[in-house]
Amino acid sequence: MRTDDFSRAPRIAQAGAMFVGGTRYTGPLAWTRHARRYRTMIRQMERFRGYCGHRTYWQPPWTLGTVAWFETMDDLMLFARTGVHRELMEWVVDRKHATGGWIRVYEASPHGYSNGVWRAEGDVMATIETFTPIGREVEGPPVVRRRRTTSGAGGEPGVEAGTGTDPGAAP
Numbered sequence: 001m002r003t004d005d006f007s008r009a010p011r012i013a014q015a016g017a018m019f020v021g022g023t024r025y026t027g028p029l030a031w032t033r034h035a036r037r038y039r040t041m042i043r044q045m046e047r048f049r050g051y052c053g054h055r056t057y058w059q060p061p062w063t064l065g066t067v068a069w070f071e072t073m074d075d076l077m078l079f080a081r082t083g084v085h086r087e088l089m090e091w092v093v094d095r096k097h098a099t100g101g102w103i104r105v106y107e108a109s110p111h112g113y114s115n116g117v118w119r120a121e122g123d124v125m126a127t128i129e130t131f132t133p134i135g136r137e138v139e140g141p142p143v144v145r146r147r148r149t150t151s152g153a154g155g156e157p158g159v160e161a162g163t164g165t166d167p168g169a170a171p
Contacts, residue, residue, distance in 0.1 A: 004111040005120035015052040015069035017076040021103040022065030030097040044084045050075025
């Protein structure tokens, strides 16, 4: 069900901004040296205004990354300016410790989808009627597929009944 009220959703779902980044370290020694600095930064981030949550991920062999959620883009960007974060980034970009890194920042649109216990408007479980339109679509296709027939429109197998079109075909 579409909504713009995430007040009953988990804290991460209430975030308006998300940071995703990764660093490829030079090896186990750099990774080990980084661990204390990283834990210090994470503790500070957890206490920071607007913090909604984070996850750390590992991608073999030596890439370590973070996904972090904040209430607003300003909260996220203010955290990036903190001394602990700045020190960590200076240490990371020294080619002795890491060979590469990347960052992406995303901002949530005000509306999304919720169901059941997370639905602020009532404990309702239901699908939306149609997917959000993409590209040049005025309306997205129905979420619940119509029952397929063995001989749909034009007698073609696998065609949605009554539409005469392949549901996966480009518009």
